[in-house]
Amino acid sequence: MLVSFDFDDTLSYNINGVSLPIIENLSIANNLHSKGAELILVTSRQNTPQNRAFVSDALRQFKVDNIFKNIYLVGGIKANHLKQLGVDLHYDNDIEECSAAKLIGVKCIHRPI
Numbered sequence: 001m002l003v004s005f006d007f008d009d010t011l012s013y014n015i016n017g018v019s020l021p022i023i024e025n026l027s028i029a030n031n032l033h034s035k036g037a038e039l040i041l042v043t044s045r046q047n048t049p050q051n052r053a054f055v056s057d058a059l060r061q062f063k064v065d066n067i068f069k070n071i072y073l074v075g076g077i078k079a080n081h082l083k084q085l086g087v088d089l090h091y092d093n094d095i096e097e098c099s100a101a102k103l104i105g106v107k108c109i110h111r112p113i
Contacts, residue, residue: 001036001037001038001088001089002037002038002040002085002086002087002088002089003029003032003037003038003039003040003087003088003089003090003091004039004040004041004042004078004082004085004087004089004090004091005025005029005039005040005041005042005068005090005091005092006041006042006043006044006078006090006091006092006093006094006097007041007043007045007055007058008043008044008045008093009022009093009094009113010022010025010091010092010093010111010113011025011026011029011041011058011059011062011064012058012062013113019054019058019061021061021062022113025091025111026062026064028091029064029067029068029091030064030067033067038069039067039068039069040068040069040070040071040072040085040087041055041059041068041070041071041072042072042074042078042081042082042085042087042090043055043071043072043073043074043078044074044075044076044077044078044097045073045075046073046075047073047074047075048073051073052071052073055071055073056071059071072085077097077100078090078092078097078100078101079097079100079101079103079104079106080104082101082104082106083104083105083106087106088106088107089106089107089108089109090106090107090108090109091108091109091111092108092109092110092111093110093111093112093113095110095112098110
């Protein structure tokens, strides 16, 4: 099973430029990984070196960088990318992202902060 997670306000929240973990969602990711799910991160952030470094550094600080197979910075709505990547289940804080994913057949769990 391929499971994806959003980054901003799903795995982390930002206060004054500092990423802080959302422990409950990180626990879900760790649990899924321990049960054999393949995990990726899909964020609507623009694909820039700065954004990639910021996300990678945060995952390393949260001690979950080893459970995510890949990071995708898609620069917009994630739904079509989720479908192309073959995602079975996506976790996101944005109800519109979940609605778009469900419309194209990707199950999404809404996790508002």
